[in-house]
Amino acid sequence: MSKSLPPRPRLEQLKTQAKELLKALQVGEPAALQRFREHHPRGAQAATFARDASWALADAQLVIAREYGAPNWPRLREHVAAKLVATGDPMDLLRQAFAEDDATLFRQLLERHPALKARIDEPVEAFNAPVITQVRSREMLDVLLDAGAQLDVRSQWWAGGFGLLHTAEPELAHYALARGATLDVHAAARLGLTDSLRTFLAADPALVHARGGDGQTPLHFARTVAFAELLLNHGADIDAADLDHASTPAQYMVRDRPDVARYLVQRGCRTDILLAAALGDANLVRRHLDADPNCIRTRVTPAWFPKAHPHSGGTIYQWTLGWFMSPHEAAQEFGHTEVVTQLMERSPADVRFLAACWLADEAQVRALLARDPSLIDTLSPDDRQHIAHAARNNRTATVSTMLAAGFSVAATGQHGGTPLHWAAFHGNADMTRAILRYGPPLEQTDHDFKATPLGWAIHGSEHGWHAKTGDYGVVVELLLQAGAKPPPDSAKGTDIVRAALRRSERRP
Numbered sequence: 001m002s003k004s005l006p007p008r009p010r011l012e013q014l015k016t017q018a019k020e021l022l023k024a025l026q027v028g029e030p031a032a033l034q035r036f037r038e039h040h041p042r043g044a045q046a047a048t049f050a051r052d053a054s055w056a057l058a059d060a061q062l063v064i065a066r067e068y069g070a071p072n073w074p075r076l077r078e079h080v081a082a083k084l085v086a087t088g089d090p091m092d093l094l095r096q097a098f099a100e101d102d103a104t105l106f107r108q109l110l111e112r113h114p115a116l117k118a119r120i121d122e123p124v125e126a127f128n129a130p131v132i133t134q135v136r137s138r139e140m141l142d143v144l145l146d147a148g149a150q151l152d153v154r155s156q157w158w159a160g161g162f163g164l165l166h167t168a169e170p171e172l173a174h175y176a177l178a179r180g181a182t183l184d185v186h187a188a189a190r191l192g193l194t195d196s197l198r199t200f201l202a203a204d205p206a207l208v209h210a211r212g213g214d215g216q217t218p219l220h221f222a223r224t225v226a227f228a229e230l231l232l233n234h235g236a237d238i239d240a241a242d243l244d245h246a247s248t249p250a251q252y253m254v255r256d257r258p259d260v261a262r263y264l265v266q267r268g269c270r271t272d273i274l275l276a277a278a279l280g281d282a283n284l285v286r287r288h289l290d291a292d293p294n295c296i297r298t299r300v301t302p303a304w305f306p307k308a309h310p311h312s313g314g315t316i317y318q319w320t321l322g323w324f325m326s327p328h329e330a331a332q333e334f335g336h337t338e339v340v341t342q343l344m345e346r347s348p349a350d351v352r353f354l355a356a357c358w359l360a361d362e363a364q365v366r367a368l369l370a371r372d373p374s375l376i377d378t379l380s381p382d383d384r385q386h387i388a389h390a391a392r393n394n395r396t397a398t399v400s401t402m403l404a405a406g407f408s409v410a411a412t413g414q415h416g417g418t419p420l421h422w423a424a425f426h427g428n429a430d431m432t433r434a435i436l437r438y439g440p441p442l443e444q445t446d447h448d449f450k451a452t453p454l455g456w457a458i459h460g461s462e463h464g465w466h467a468k469t470g471d472y473g474v475v476v477e478l479l480l481q482a483g484a485k486p487p488p489d490s491a492k493g494t495d496i497v498r499a500a501l502r503r504s505e506r507r508p
Contacts, residue, residue, distance in 0.1 A: 197227065
């Protein structure tokens with residue numbers, strides 16, 4: 001007998017079920033083998049070839065589809081879409097379809113509820129952005145344009161809005177141009193359209209200083225060294241700060257366009273030790289340290305990079321490097337081991353100790369503690385919070401190293417979350433296990449949401465940064481086994497999380 005879909009089926013949940021079924025097959029779980037035997041044309045081979053790489057996600061999706069009575073995955077998708085269109089709240093479903101890039105469901109909803117087309121250009125996404133500015137596929141773009149969406153609308157942001165051409169993957173942006181999108185100087189610089197960029201600047205030389213999304217100049221968008229050179233030769237300000245993040249073009253480029261950032265350094269742009277370390281420029285690192293030895297303590301925090309405007313989003317390094325990153329970690333992440341050594345040699349003992357912990361260099365941490373067992377006590381209160389920051393950044397090895405070095409398992413960071421809160425929110429089972437060995441507080445609530453680590457796991461399974469990849473079912477089981485109190489309502493969370501909560505209710 002076929003299984004019944006839930007009243008509000010979600011394609012993403014079905015995809016997750018298929019991924020988990022494939023994992024279970026690959027490790028030889030008997031229940032998974034049996035499901036393949038019953039529902040897959042090659043089911044008889046499941047036991048013999050369970051670990052064979054030839055079993056793919058499409059095979060697991062076929063099994064899921066047949067369990068629900070559909071002949072294949074595409075037909076199951078159509079059935080799910082039809083059921084949602086017939087029974088769900090139109091606006092909620094429209095948001096869901098867009099978030100999951102389900103163009104089929106999106107089109108069906110618009111056809112069934114044509115009044116929604118009149119609202120197609122309303123700002124609904126973050127930063128007051130119309131949905132077309134956030135499109136991720138040709139199929140969804142076609143649906144929106146067929147519904148009458150305006151191709152050139154932008155997000156409504158105080159520092160300057162973004163259109164589709166400023167954010168989409170290049171292939172999709174070029175498709176949008178073919179569909180009639182209007183090019184501007186920022187998109188031309190971003191997409192590498194040399195002739196168009198020259199035409200813009202010849203017609204109006206002042207466009208080299210034009211402010212676009214977030215108040216960036218065309219130089220912030222420059223795709224290559226050649227484009228940066230072209231813009232500088234036309235008078236671009238090499239150190240122009242954008243309006244939202246007060247960040248320079250080089251700071252924007254440090255991760256995805258390091259060659260262009262190095263060129264700007266050669267042309268004399270303003271630098272800092274994080275930029276120097278990330279680019280692997282040992283001479284520039286030395287010059288910064290000689291000029292200001294204390295800059296070795298620089299990290300991507302509001303203390304080092306305060307907001308220039310009350311409404312601003314803070315330094316762009318939050319995205320191009322990451323919160324709490326130090327010069328040591330920047331050099332390590334980008335593969336500049338000689339610069340890591342240089343920075344360690346120039347670091348005071350407390351900075352060296354904290355950096356070694358973040359780098360998960362257990363041997364160096366042990367050596368430093370053997371030389372001075374009181375090192376952990378020399379750290380400032382802010383520095384002692386770094387174990388929570390590392391958990392927030394999903395750094396399992398760093399958290400484990402810090403716990404072994406004596407950091408408090410109950411330290412709090414952003415939102416007042418402990419390391420266990422963050423491990424749970426990320427669905428990080430390995431980090432959760434590591435933290436549980438140190439007896440963390442299971443019922444401590446955070447400052448902002450008043451939730452326990454178990455509450456963060458339940459919420460994270462649906463809305464977390466790693467909702468699609470985290471092992472939330474395992475994390476919930478670990479927390480419950482450790483003694484966490486189940487919530488009074490087990491109706492929240494993904495199917496896997498709810499199943500884990502229901503199992504705990506049945507235990508004596």
